[in-house]
Amino acid sequence: MRIYFDHNATTPVDPAVVEVMSRVLAQDFGNASSVHHFGQRAKGVLDEARSAVASLIGGEPSEVVFTSGGTEADNFALRGAAEALEPTGRRHLIATGIEHEAVLNTLKALARRGWTITLLPVDRSGIVSPDALIEALTDNTAVVSVMHANNEIGTVQPVAALAQAAHARGAVFHTDAVQSVGKIPVDTRQLGVDLLSLSAHKFSGPKGAGALWIKRGTRVSAILTGGKHERNRRAGTENVPAVAGFGVAAQLAMKRLATEGPRVAALRNRLEETILARVSGTAINGAREPRVPNTSNISFEGIEAESLLIALDLEGIAVSTGSACSSGTLEPSHVLRAMGLPTHRTQNSIRISLGAGNTSTDVDYFLEKLPLVVGKLRTVTGMRR
Amino acid sequence: MSGGVDSSVAAALLAQQGHEVIGLSMQLYDQSGRNGQTFGTCCTIDDLHDARRVAARIGFPHYIVNFEEQFTETVVSDFVREYAAGRTPIPCVHCNGDLKFATLVERAAGFDAAFVATGHYARVERDDSTSRYRLLRGMDPGKDQSYFLFTLTQAQLAHAMFPIGNLDKTAVREYARDLGLSVADKRDSHEICFVPDGDHTAFLARQGVGRQEGEIRNPAGAVIGRHDGVQRFTVGQRKGLGVSSRIPLYVVGIDAKENAITVGPRAALDRHTLTASGVTWIAGAPPARGNRGTAQIRHRHKEAAATIDPIGSDRVSITFDAPQAAIAPGQALVMYAGDEVLGGGWIDS
Numbered sequence: 057m058r059i060y061f062d063h064n065a066t067t068p069v070d071p072a073v074v075e076v077m078s079r080v081l082a083q084d085f086g087n088a089s090s091v092h093h094f095g096q097r098a099k100g101v102l103d104e105a106r107s108a109v110a111s112l113i114g115g116e117p118s119e120v121v122f123t124s125g126g127t128e129a130d131n132f133a134l135r136g137a138a139e140a141l142e143p144t145g146r147r148h149l150i151a152t153g154i155e156h157e158a159v160l161n162t163l164k165a166l167a168r169r170g171w172t173i174t175l176l177p178v179d180r181s182g183i184v185s186p187d188a189l190i191e192a193l194t195d196n197t198a199v200v201s202v203m204h205a206n207n208e209i210g211t212v213q214p215v216a217a218l219a220q221a222a223h224a225r226g227a228v229f230h231t232d233a234v235q236s237v238g239k240i241p242v243d244t245r246q247l248g249v250d251l252l253s254l255s256a257h258k259f260s261g262p263k264g265a266g267a268l269w270i271k272r273g274t275r276v277s278a279i280l281t282g283g284k285h286e287r288n289r290r291a292g293t294e295n296v297p298a299v300a301g302f303g304v305a306a307q308l309a310m311k312r313l314a315t316e317g318p319r320v321a322a323l324r325n326r327l328e329e330t331i332l333a334r335v336s337g338t339a340i341n342g343a344r345e346p347r348v349p350n351t352s353n354i355s356f357e358g359i360e361a362e363s364l365l366i367a368l369d370l371e372g373i374a375v376s377t378g379s380a381c382s383s384g385t386l387e388p389s390h391v392l393r394a395m396g397l398p399t400h401r402t403q404n405s406i407r408i409s410l411g412a413g414n415t416s417t418d419v420d421y422f423l424e425k426l427p428l429v430v431g432k433l434r435t436v437t438g439m440r441r
Numbered sequence: 442m443s444g445g446v447d448s449s450v451a452a453a454l455l456a457q458q459g460h461e462v463i464g465l466s467m468q469l470y471d472q473s474g475r476n477g478q479t480f481g482t483c484c485t486i487d488d489l490h491d492a493r494r495v496a497a498r499i500g501f502p503h504y505i506v507n508f509e510e511q512f513t514e515t516v517v518s519d520f521v522r523e524y525a526a527g528r529t530p531i532p533c534v535h536c537n538g539d540l541k542f543a544t545l546v547e548r549a550a551g552f553d554a555a556f557v558a559t560g561h562y563a564r565v566e567r568d569d570s571t572s573r574y575r576l577l578r579g580m581d582p583g584k585d586q587s588y589f590l591f592t593l594t595q596a597q598l599a600h601a602m603f604p605i606g607n608l609d610k611t612a613v614r615e616y617a618r619d620l621g622l623s624v625a626d627k628r629d630s631h632e633i634c635f636v637p638d639g640d641h642t643a644f645l646a647r648q649g650v651g652r653q654e655g656e657i658r659n660p661a662g663a664v665i666g667r668h669d670g671v672q673r674f675t676v677g678q679r680k681g682l683g684v685s686s687r688i689p690l691y692v693v694g695i696d697a698k699e700n701a702i703t704v705g706p707r708a709a710l711d712r713h714t715l716t717a718s719g720v721t722w723i724a725g726a727p728p729a730r731g732n733r734g735t736a737q738i739r740h741r742h743k744e745a746a747a748t749i750d751p752i753g754s755d756r757v758s759i760t761f762d763a764p765q766a767a768i769a770p771g772q773a774l775v776m777y778a779g780d781e782v783l784g785g786g787w788i789d790s
Binding site (some may be wrong): 362363367433437 | 502504506548550551553
């Protein structure tokens, strides 16, 4: 038995996505920039996907720039906007302490080039307050970047209010919506943002495809320079098969969002309630609402998260300890730390993230195994102390 | 699984024998911070990559467990302290006894694993008549690593497996080749893993044990030169003394309290006796006084016939039949009866 509870890391690719991608890979091999028949077919694939992605987030096709994924979209947004805004003289960037590394490390890189960075504090709820942003904003602020949903704890930030505050001081607003698109309705107009990052593989699409939505009129410089692809905004021959899959995933997400959200939320809530009731020394990290419906981050007193993850994997259950790090090793979560949780809680917490494939049976199996595994690990650790 | 051929084959052998294998690699020091700089031959990023590939090829799960904190607390701090005290430590022994067969065993228990297996060239056997475990030399005399395992208690040995202890290195490499393991021809590691460039003086300086000038004396106590710090020296060392002499001079003594080293001719290194403390007796209790056996004072030392006189439960006095050169305080003394490890301790004098 193998159960996948790590959908915030990546999701299984939907068969309909695989089908379209295989077809495009095999048949529509043309370069979308070519004038001839083959190029036109590839271009047609991109156009269709662009429309689907735009519809999913309430944007126009011309506002969607395909990228290699969420990380590139975040880099593009921050580096691109910073460069475009350099002539204004503004040299200040604001984000939060719970952003994804794609944002945090990009800001660090900009800091080395003379930009001033402010990271907004969050409290134990894991939610940023608009007041904190209003306090941090200056007339020197160029870009504000606040993620829509947090990847580790799932909390949803008050992006509309934050964007409004940023605009009041003339700053551009970016949101990393990689963890919210496909999980909850995301509408760029309602959110009132200027830039929005998304990634296909977080909602049944393929890896290697993402997009930056750039509101018409927003100035962003290209960070990948070369040919005139993506209307001069992102050079490089488009990954046509992956983008095709992205488009299909977007269509599926649109269709399923209304039913899938509540279904997954019910599973997640039952899972949480049962753990809290049956396993002593447990606590949910971060506010329980507003949260994306699939994510749960739970502390287990007296347990090392690293051991719990391995022990669960050996039982066939895949969870994670926060964000998946490239080397496969485990470090205390910067998100939980930024929320002010004590060190032991940053090291005894796991993230469970459900998704399309999960059923009530999966949750039952998990709830049967988890107390046993936790009990065993606590006994072993107890022997040492 | 260090990513080397020995632990890779050990794991593969167990899997082939039908054991349910869980591959674990220990991350022992920070590998991220220094921009791709490699950290020697054991457990670098590339080694972890190799270990993962072996696990994937054979088809068992593999995890990296983070023991940075424990490694620093137990192994590295002891290494630094010992050198600063004018002794010559062997961190591998602590790593085996305090990490692999302690912290790792505890982790393994949490995963319902009955044993911790390593790629050491050593053997463990259960003596059914006494219900005790015996620790034996590996079958390959050139590769035997029992010297590094003497701290293992009966409880630890009960959960230890050394799947390649019966093989010689050639067979291990052949086996790896047969299985198509990419590590089959990977070179052996010799350095101390956290001092990959072999420059322990520079490592100690980074850890706060820096230059401290002191006297170099002859055996009569006369000052014949100056040195830069006792941590640079090991008993038996000949190079790097900076003292000119008609005959070759060796370090014969290190006095950290006086920050002085004593040098003398080769013959001054010879000793018949030594005492060691912190002794572990594999059988759980010391043998009778006057016990005959062999003793080894360095990993690469040829074991020598000796009389073993336990002092209390955790000290021992050794009298060699023939004098032994360069008995270095801090190194391990390991005592054998034939191939069997009787026990071991840390050389005091």
